[in-house]
Amino acid sequence: MAVVELSNVGKRYPGAESLAVEDFNLTSEDGEFVVLVGPSGCGKTTTMRMIAGLEEHTEGAIKIGGRDVTGVAPKDRDIAMVFQSYALYPHMTVRDNMAFSLKLKKYAKSDIKKRVDDAAAVLGIEPLLDRKPRALSGGQRQRVALGRAIVRQPQVFLMDEPLSNLDAKLRVDMRAEIVKLHRKLGVTTFYVTHDQTEAMTMGQRIAVMKDGLVQQIDSPNTLYQHPANLFVAGFIGTPSMNFLTAEVSDNGQALSGPDFQLATDGPRRSVLADHGQTQVWAGIRPEHLHLSDSESADNRMQGQVEVVEPLGAMTMIQVLIGDTRVTAQIKPHQMVAMGDTVTLGCPSDKLYLFDKDSEMTLHGIDIGQSDAH
C-alpha cells in the first residue's frame, strides 16, 4: 500500500512534436481507487504504463510510496498490473501463473502454496488451479489475472481496461467484484478505462483526460454536477449533455437561439453579467428536460421529434431544436411519435454555462480542484 505521486509528469515519444501526456499532476491517497478515463488516444494508458515503468516518463517525477522511481525497472517498483489481454502465461497452469512472481522472489514452497491458495479462495478459482489458461473462459481468465496480481501483495495495482474483453453482463458483475476486492485489500489502485459508466461506478476519484491533458480530477458526483469544461460535461453521463449556442440578452436575464428561449436564475444571471460575452454554450442534461405544455413558460425549446427510443423505465427522444439535435429523457407513459412538434422545458437551476471560445465552465470551478471525497 502506498501513495502514488505524479508531479508534472509528461511523455514525449522520440521524434514526436507534441507530448503524448502533458503536465499530469495527481497524488493518490493511500488505498484510493483512481480511475483514468478518456477517449482512445488521450494518454490514459501511457500514463499508467509510465507508473508501471513500461514506458519511461520524459518530464516530471513519479513517486511510489515516497520513492522516486525514475529509472527504476518495472520489476523493482513493487506494482502489479492486470493487462487488457490478461497476458497469462499460456504454457503454465493457473497455479504456476500465480506463483511465478513468488518463485522468482525465492519464497518457500509452503509459503507460495499458501498465498496462491488464499488468493484463489478470495477469487473463487480454486477448482481451476491445475488448468491451463486456454481451458478457461474469459471471465475465469480475468479472475486468474487478478489473482496473479493480488498474490504478490504489491504496493499498487494497475489495471488497464481489464473488463473490455468481457461480454456486457459479465462486465457488470466483474465491475462490482473488483470494487469489492479493492475494499477488502485496500491497495492503491489505478484503473484505466474508456467507459465512463465503469469510471463513475468504480472510481473514488476520476481523472478525465483528453489529448494528453487532464481535464478534471474529482469524485464521480463532482464530475457530474460541476464539470470543469465542455468536454467533461459531454463525456460524463449517458446520454451526453446537450449543448446549444445561445445569445445572451437582457444583461443575462435570458438565453436564446433558434427555436429556444431560456430564462436564467439569480446566480446564473450574475455569472453571465460578469462574463459579459454575447454568446455562450448552454448545457442541459437529458434527464433535466421534460415535456412542457405551456407555450408561455419561461424555458422552452420547440422542435420536431426525430427519434423515439422506448427503454421501458423511460423513453429517450431526440428533438431538432434549430439545427441542434437535443436528447431528452421523458416518462414512458408520455406518448410522443416521430414527427410530432413538442415543447421541452427545463428548470433554470439545471443550466450549465460554458465560455464560447475556451469552453471552460462559467460556474467558477477550476480544473483539478476537488470538493468532495
Add this chain to the structure above:
Amino acid sequence: MATRAIRSTVKTRQRQLGKASQGMISFLLIGPAVVYLFVWMLVPLAMTIYYSFRNYNLIRPTFTGWAGIANYANVLADPDFLSAFINTLVLVVASLILTILFGLFFAVLYNNEHVFGRNILRTFAASPFFIMPVVTGLIWSNLMMNPSFGLLAALWRGLGLVPIDFLAQFPMPSLVGIVTWQWTPFAMLVLLASLSGVPEDLKEAAGLDGAGAWKTFRHIVLPQLGRPLYAVVMLESIFFLVIFGQIYVTTSGGPGTATTNLPYYIYLQAFSAYNIGAASAGAIFAVILANIVAIFLVRMIYSNIQEEA
C-alpha cells in the same frame, strides 16, 4: 408415428448416400497425389529392396541370381560402413546443435528492435540458405579453406601463423561448419517468425512479476518456441541425413573415410565399386536409420502437443 419413422429413415438414407458420394469425391481429389506418391516413392523403395537381395555388380555382369542376405552381411562386415554410420550421426547431431544455438542467437538478436539496420542484416543472415549445397561446398573449399589461396589462409598468414588445411586436418569439424553455415539461417528464420509472435504484454507481465531479461527469455519466451524448435529439429535431421553435395565437392568423403557418411558410402558402393547389390543393402540401412529418427521425433512432437493441449 409410422410415417414419421419412414420419413426419418428416408432422410438418414439420403444422408448416407450423400456421405458416400462425398467420400467418392474426396477419394478422386486425393487420388492423383496418392498415385504420384506411390509411383515415386514405393516403386523405387521396392526396387531397392529387390536389388539388395540380388547379385548385381556392374564389373561382373554375368554374375547374377539371388544373393540371399550376402549383401547385407558384406555391408555389415565392412568397417567403412560402420564408420559411415558413425560419421552420419556425428554430422547430424553436431550440425543440429550448432544450427539451433546459432539460429536462436541470431533470431533473438534480429528480433530486438534496438539492433541498428536489422532488416538488412536479417536478409544477409538468411542468404546462405539460398545457396545450392554444391556451390556452398565450392565456396568453402576454394574461397575460404584453401590452404594456399583461401581467405582463412590469408588471415592466418596475416597473423603470422602457418595456414591450416582445414579440410585435410579437421575434415569433420570443417564439414560440420559448412553445414552449420548453410543451415543456421533456416533455424533463424523459423525461430524469428515464432519470436515475433510472442505477445509483447507477456514479456511485460513477466517483467512486472520480477523477471529480468534472462529469466523472461528462459521462462516465458523459450517455452513458446517449443513447437517451432521441434519442427526445426525434425526437418533439419531429415536433410542432414542425406547430405551429399557438400561432401562430394569438398573432401570426397576423405581423408580416408573421415567424412564418408551413409549417402556417400552408398554412392561409393554404387558408382565406384559398381556393386549395386551392396549399395542397395546400404540404402536399406539408411532408410531404417531415417525411420528410427523420424519415429523418435514424431513421438516426441506428438507427446509435446498432447501435453500442451
